[in-house]
Amino acid sequence: MSDLQTIRLHVNGQPHSCAVPARLHLVDLLRDELGLKGSHLGCEHGVCGACTVEVDGRVVRGCLTLAVQADGRQVRTVEGMKDLPDARALQQSFIRHNALQCGFCTPGMLMAARELVQHKPDATREEVREWMSGNFCRCTGYHAIVDAVCEVLAQRNLESAA
Amino acid sequence: MSTIITDKPHAALHDLTQDPRYIGQSPERPSARRLVQGQGCYVDDIVLPRMAHVVFWRSPVAHCRITGINAEFSRLMPGVLLVADGPDLAKICKPWVATLGHLAGMKSAPQYPLAIKRACWQGEPVVAIVAETRAQAEDALQYLQVEWTLLPAAVDMETALDPDTPVIHPELGDNLCFTRSLDVGQVDAAFAGADHVLAATFEFGRHTGVTLEPRCQIADWSSAEQRLTVYHSQQAPHMMQDLYARQFSIAETAVRVICKDVGGSFGIKVHAYPDDFATVALSMMLGRPVKFVADRLESFTSDIHARHHLVKARIAVRNDGEILAFEMNDLTGIGPFSMFPRTSAIEGNQVVNLVGGPYKHQHYRAKLEVVFQNKTPTCQYRGVGHPIACAVTEGLVDLAARAIQMDPLEIRRRNVIPDDAYPCSGISGIKFEGLSHEACLARLEELMDYKALRAEQAALRVKGIYRGIGIAALIELTNPSAAFYGVGGARIASQDGATARLDPNGGVTVMVSVGEQGQGNDAIFTQIAADAVGVDMAQVRVVTGDTEVTPYGGGTWASRGAGVGGEAVLLAGQALRANILRVAAVILQREAAEIELYRGDIIDAATRAVLTPLAEVGRIAYFRSDLLPRNFTPELSVTRHYAQRDYPFIFTNGVQASYVEVDPDTGFVKLLKHWAVEDCGRVINPRLVDEQIRGAIVQGIGGAMLEECLYDSQGLMLNANMADYLVPMCAEMPDIEVAHIQTPTKSSQLGAKGAGEAGTAGAPAAVMNAINDALAPLNAQVLSQPFTPEKLLRALGKV
Numbered sequence: 001m002s003d004l005q006t007i008r009l010h011v012n013g014q015p016h017s018c019a020v021p022a023r024l025h026l027v028d029l030l031r032d033e034l035g036l037k038g039s040h041l042g043c044e045h046g047v048c049g050a051c052t053v054e055v056d057g058r059v060v061r062g063c064l065t066l067a068v069q070a071d072g073r074q075v076r077t078v079e080g081m082k083d084l085p086d087a088r089a090l091q092q093s094f095i096r097h098n099a100l101q102c103g104f105c106t107p108g109m110l111m112a113a114r115e116l117v118q119h120k121p122d123a124t125r126e127e128v129r130e131w132m133s134g135n136f137c138r139c140t141g142y143h144a145i146v147d148a149v150c151e152v153l154a155q156r157n158l159e160s161a162a
Numbered sequence: 163m164s165t166i167i168t169d170k171p172h173a174a175l176h177d178l179t180q181d182p183r184y185i186g187q188s189p190e191r192p193s194a195r196r197l198v199q200g201q202g203c204y205v206d207d208i209v210l211p212r213m214a215h216v217v218f219w220r221s222p223v224a225h226c227r228i229t230g231i232n233a234e235f236s237r238l239m240p241g242v243l244l245v246a247d248g249p250d251l252a253k254i255c256k257p258w259v260a261t262l263g264h265l266a267g268m269k270s271a272p273q274y275p276l277a278i279k280r281a282c283w284q285g286e287p288v289v290a291i292v293a294e295t296r297a298q299a300e301d302a303l304q305y306l307q308v309e310w311t312l313l314p315a316a317v318d319m320e321t322a323l324d325p326d327t328p329v330i331h332p333e334l335g336d337n338l339c340f341t342r343s344l345d346v347g348q349v350d351a352a353f354a355g356a357d358h359v360l361a362a363t364f365e366f367g368r369h370t371g372v373t374l375e376p377r378c379q380i381a382d383w384s385s386a387e388q389r390l391t392v393y394h395s396q397q398a399p400h401m402m403q404d405l406y407a408r409q410f411s412i413a414e415t416a417v418r419v420i421c422k423d424v425g426g427s428f429g430i431k432v433h434a435y436p437d438d439f440a441t442v443a444l445s446m447m448l449g450r451p452v453k454f455v456a457d458r459l460e461s462f463t464s465d466i467h468a469r470h471h472l473v474k475a476r477i478a479v480r481n482d483g484e485i486l487a488f489e490m491n492d493l494t495g496i497g498p499f500s501m502f503p504r505t506s507a508i509e510g511n512q513v514v515n516l517v518g519g520p521y522k523h524q525h526y527r528a529k530l531e532v533v534f535q536n537k538t539p540t541c542q543y544r545g546v547g548h549p550i551a552c553a554v555t556e557g558l559v560d561l562a563a564r565a566i567q568m569d570p571l572e573i574r575r576r577n578v579i580p581d582d583a584y585p586c587s588g589i590s591g592i593k594f595e596g597l598s599h600e601a602c603l604a605r606l607e608e609l610m611d612y613k614a615l616r617a618e619q620a621a622l623r624v625k626g627i628y629r630g631i632g633i634a635a636l637i638e639l640t641n642p643s644a645a646f647y648g649v650g651g652a653r654i655a656s657q658d659g660a661t662a663r664l665d666p667n668g669g670v671t672v673m674v675s676v677g678e679q680g681q682g683n684d685a686i687f688t689q690i691a692a693d694a695v696g697v698d699m700a701q702v703r704v705v706t707g708d709t710e711v712t713p714y715g716g717g718t719w720a721s722r723g724a725g726v727g728g729e730a731v732l733l734a735g736q737a738l739r740a741n742i743l744r745v746a747a748v749i750l751q752r753e754a755a756e757i758e759l760y761r762g763d764i765i766d767a768a769t770r771a772v773l774t775p776l777a778e779v780g781r782i783a784y785f786r787s788d789l790l791p792r793n794f795t796p797e798l799s800v801t802r803h804y805a806q807r808d809y810p811f812i813f814t815n816g817v818q819a820s821y822v823e824v825d826p827d828t829g830f831v832k833l834l835k836h837w838a839v840e841d842c843g844r845v846i847n848p849r850l851v852d853e854q855i856r857g858a859i860v861q862g863i864g865g866a867m868l869e870e871c872l873y874d875s876q877g878l879m880l881n882a883n884m885a886d887y888l889v890p891m892c893a894e895m896p897d898i899e900v901a902h903i904q905t906p907t908k909s910s911q912l913g914a915k916g917a918g919e920a921g922t923a924g925a926p927a928a929v930m931n932a933i934n935d936a937l938a939p940l941n942a943q944v945l946s947q948p949f950t951p952e953k954l955l956r957a958l959g960k961v
Contacts, residue, residue, distance in 0.1 A: 031207075036200075037200070037203075037204075037207040038199070038200020038201065038202075039200070040204070040206075040374075040375065040425070041206065042374045042375070042376075042458070043458040043883075043884045044457055044458055045458065045459075045883060045884065045885065047883075047884035047885055048374060048458075048884060050374055077200070078198075078199065078200030079200055081199070081200075082199070091198040091199065094194075094198050095190055095191075095194045095195060095198060096190075097849075098188075098191065098194075098682075098849045098850060098852075098853050100194060100197055100198065100680075101426075101680030101681065101853065101854075101857065102197075102374070102375070102423070102424060102425045102426045102427075102679055102680030103193070103194075103196075103197030103198070103202045103423065103425070103680065104202070104204065104374045104375045104425030104426060105374050106197055106198055106200075107200045110198065129892045129893045129895070130892075130893045132892040132893075133891040133892040133893035133894075134891075135891075135892070136372075136374060136884075136889055136891060137374070137892075138371075138372060138373060138374050138426045138428070138857070138861070138889070139374075139426055139680045139853075139857045140853050140856065140857050140860075141853065141855075141856030141857040141858075141859055141860035141895065141898060141921075142856075142860065142890075142891075142892040142895050143853070143856045143895075143898050144853050144856070145892070146892065146897075
C-alpha cells in the first residue's frame, strides 16, 4: 500500500499536486489531505450522497471515486460554491426555506441541486423530487428541499424570460 | 408548489416580552449560513495533535464464546499502537447494569466496553485496534485472529421465554427483562356488552435510526492533568460526563464533554454505547487522543435498534360509535442487554401508557413483556413507543368504524376527550394538562378538504383506481419532569439552565445546557433571548454543547429542548434585562421604573427618547467601575434554571391524514399527500416546527413502508447496508401540509410544548389506515409494518 501515485488536479480552481495511494478515495483526499471538510462521509458505499462532489462539471460520489481518477481534472466542492451564482442562489434558497437541519447532507444536496439547475432548468416539482432522490436527508422530510430547489428554478426561468 | 400554513392561535397568546419581535416568527437560523457553505464542524472534521484512530473487531455471529485472541500479526502491522480486549479495558472501566428503579422488577446483566469471554449479538465490539491512521487500523484488523465457538442463540422474541430457548444470562433465571400489567375499569364487562368487538394483531418491524453522520467521538485523556476531554456527537453531554466519571472512577470535574455540530441524532445518540467507553479507555491507556467513527456497516449492527413489537389487541365499540374499551398484549425483543443508562424497557412501557390515549373510554387492560434475545440492543428512538401505540389505537378505531359503517373522522370526533374537559387523566393514568383534539380534527377536515377528497376517492374507485384516506389522532409526551428518569435513579437531568451575559459592546452571550443537532435550538434560543433582553437577534450569540461552559442540564430528548431549555433562556434573558436596567439606572441616576431597555438602547419610558446605548452601559459597568457607587456591583451575567414540575409530562396532541393509491396488481403504494395538524403549544418558530414535523413524519413513513432490520434464523442481519436497508428518499415521499392549533402550557411562561416526535408518532398509523381504506373494497388489510408490496400482494391473495 505504500506505492504512491502522483496526481495533478484543480480543486475549486486551485492547482494541486498530490502523492496518493492508489486506493485512496477522492473524498478522503479532499477531507484529509486538502482539509476541505465540507464533503461528508455518510455511508462510504455510494448510497447516501453526502460526499457528492463535481468532477469536470458532473457530480460523482466522492466515496466511490478514487483520487487517481481525478488526475488532470477539475474538482469542485461545496467550498467552491461561493464563486458560482447559481450555487449561491441555491444556498440562499436553502436558508430561506429551512431546507437543512443538521447540515450533514447539505453540501451533497446542493451539489445535486446545482447539477439539476444546470441540466434540467424546466424540471417540474415531481422531476425535482426524482432528481434529488440520490441524496439521503434524515432530518427535513425533503419538502423544504424541494421547495428551495423549485424556487431557484422558477427565479431563473423568470430571469431568462425577462 | 405548496406553502407553509401557519394558523392563528387557538387561544389568544399573550405577549411574553415588552417588545415581541422574534418569538413566533421565522427568522434565519444563525447556523444555517455556515452549514450551507460546508463550514460545519462535526467530530470527524476535528484533528488533534497525536490523534490515533480505533477500529473494532465485532462479533460476526449472534452468540459465541471467545476462545482465543491472537493479535501478534496485527501488532506487527505499520502504525499499530495498541490492540486491546475486554479484560484489558475492564481493568479501568467498570461494567454497568441498565435498570431503572421505577420499572418494578426490571433486570439486566453486567455489560463491559468490550465483550469478555463471549459475545451476545452480531456487532458487539470484542477487540480494539488503535493505529496512527484509520487505514492502518483497518489494515491491521485483517490480520487479527479471533477464535470463537458458536453458542446457541435466542433469536426470535416470540420464543424467547420458551423453556427450550437458551437463557442468555443464566444468572437472571430467564430471558424476561421486564413485564407490566394494567387493568382499569371493568374490561370484561365492557367487551361483553359491546355491539362489536374487533381484534387484530399488529406487527412493527425492527428498525434503526441511520443518522447521516454516524456515531463518533474523540477521547482525549491528559495524563499530566488526569483530565478527560471527549468530543462527542451526542445529545446529552452532561449525562455522558457523569457516566464517564463514574465508570472510570474519576472526578466529574475532571471530565469535559464537547458537542460541536451533530449530524442528526433522533435518539440514536442519547445512549452510552460500549464503544464510547472503549474509546475513552484506549485514550487513557495510550495517553493520546483516540478517534472513533463508526462506518455505516458497523452502524447497522451497533447503533441501537427499536420498535420490534408484536401487539395483539382488541376494541369494544357500540353501534352509535362509542368506544368502550381497549385491550392489548405487547411483546417486544430488546437484544441481550438493556441499554445504558435509559434502559430498553421504556419503549414498551410507553406503549402501555399511550394506547387509547386520545379517547375517553373508561376500560383498559394491557400486558407488556420485554424479552432478551441475541440481536442488537434496542432503545429509545424518535417517538419511543408512540408510533406503536398510535398505530394499534388508530388501526383498531378504523376497524371499529368499518364494522359500524361510520366515517373515520366522525368516530374520532365522537370519542376524543373534549377540548373543555382538561385538565384530566387518561385511562392509563397519564395526566393531561390541556389538549385540543376537537379543534385539530376540525382544522384537519378543512385543511385536507375532506369531503372533496372522499368524493374524488369514490369517483376514482368506480374507474378501478384504489385510493385510500387514513386518519390518526395522537398524543405525544413532551417536557418531561423527573418522573421519566430521575425518580428511577438515572442521573439524567430533568432541569436545564441558561446563563445570559451582557458583553461590553452591548451584545448578549447565552450559554444553554440544551444543545443543537439540527432542530434549530440555536435559532429559538437566540429569538427568545433577543426578545427577553430587548436586543436585535444579531446581537445574541448562543453557546451550547460544552459541559465546562454551560449550566448543567439534560440536553435534547423527549421533545424537551424548546419547552424546558427555551424557558430557561427566557428566564435568564428577563433576569439579565432587569439587571441591566438596574445598572443603567445607577449610571443615569434615574429610577429603574422610569427607564426601559428597547432594541439595544436604554430609553426614557415616558418620552421614548434614547438615553444611552447598551454598549455605554457595558463600557461603564466593565471598565469604569470607578464611576459607580462603592456599594453597587453590576451583575451582568445571570443564570436561571427551569424544570417542569407541574405534571409528569406535558402532553401535546395532533392529528394526521394520509392519502395513498394502491396498485392491486403490483402491491405498490404511492403516497400522494400527507397532512398534519399539530398542537405543540406556543410555536416559537413556525418554519422550524413545520420542518421538524415533516422530517418526523418521513421518519415514521420510513418505518411504515420501507425500513426493517431483517434477520435470518441464526440472528444474522441480512441487510446491514444502505443499499439493502431502505430509507425514505425524496422521490417516494409526499408533500406534507402542516397546520397548528396553539394551546400553550401553563407550566411555563413560554407555553411551548415539544414538537420533535409527534410526526413520527402519527405517520405510520395514518399511512396504514390509508392503505387499508384503499384495500377495503378488495376485502384485504395489512397490519404488519413495513407495508411492503409483498405483504400487500399476500393480503390480496395474489402470491
